[in-house]
Amino acid sequence: MHGRWSNYRKGEEKERTGGGLSTNVTKARKRVLGEFKNQKLEHNRGTLKDNAFIKHGRSLKQAVSSAKEESSSSLEDWDKESRGASIVFNPNQDCLNRMGVCAFVVVTEDTDKMAFGARLSHLGGSPVQIKSLGGNHILVVFQSRSEMLSYVKVVKTAGDGNLILFREWEDGDCASSRSCWLNIYRVPPPAWCEEFFSLIAVRFGRFLQLFNRLDNSDDLEVAKVQISTTYRFPISRFFKTLIGKKMYDITVCESHSSTFPGGGP
Structure with a gap:
């Protein structure tokens, strides 16, 4: 056992001082390089950068392209939902009570609803949930009424040009168009x-x-x-x-x- 450990330390010393690589290390590196070379040959239509990031049979370029398509599709669906004249989300009072304290928000036509949550966080709000009600209407859910009221005060002070109306939820806010x-x-x-x-x-x-x-x-x-x-x-x-x-x-x-x-x- 002592002899094996001694040989291992000698090989390690050679590698550290530049005196050469151990046989085991050389074999391992050849095996890894060989596997990478085989993958590269199988996907030789991509660039070297693509081949270095092969995962689950797809190149990096294919993965990025697929992600962009999924993101674009989600944005289109959100845009169709937010611009619709009819109500998309129609919660009853029991549902609202379980969700938390709700605020009814009306925004300008050109407001990016995907960035709405980021703007709330920037002004100090921490909503639990944000839902589109169709058209320019948005439902914002807070954990407590005091948090919601304090945020309404902040919004009025900040004078956000994208917000037309921001107040506590009232009965009739989500009736049919x-x-x-x-x-x-x-x-x-x-x-x-x-x-x-x-x-x-x-x-x-x-x-x-x-x-x-x-x-x-x-x-x-x-x-x-x-x-x-x-x-x-x-x-x-x-x-x-x-x-x-x-x-x-x-x-x-x-x-x-x-x-x-x-x-x-």
Whole structure:
């Protein structure tokens, strides 16, 4: 036993000092190089870099390509789900209680919902779950009500331009989609454009069209906008909005009249 250990130490010393490699080490290296050479010959259509990362019969290039296709497919599915007018996720109250405390969020049309969670974390939030409700609506689940309320305060202070609405979940937030007309009162002339009305409408649903009655000067300050909404009850809201450098008071009421020409409200 002592002789074998002595021979092993001699071989190790030779390898360390550059005096040569032991027979066992040489055989092992030849075997490994031979296996790599065989794999390389089997996959000789790829580059050397590809062949060095062969795994489960696929080259690195094939694996990366497959991952990109799967990622692209997932993004397309998410985009279709998030832009749909109908409700995708419709939890009942028991389900919400089990999940945690929920916040109802409305975002702008161009908001990247895949990056929404990252923005929450950046502002100090730690949501348990984020679900798309269809259109511009998102459900954010927190562990506690105090955490959710503190985050709502942070959002208002930060002034995130991508967030239109962020508040605690209310009954009726996830009803079936319906089409309705809104009367938007006291609209200033500089804001009389579809872009402005879209920003107003997105607070309540998805903008569909503007019923323009510029021929009647009496109605210049009243815009009639059709939207698709998930609100179960008639919409009636008052809020302030900044246009240019001036703050305006805007009133929005759902219209039930059908006396206007051209299919208007």
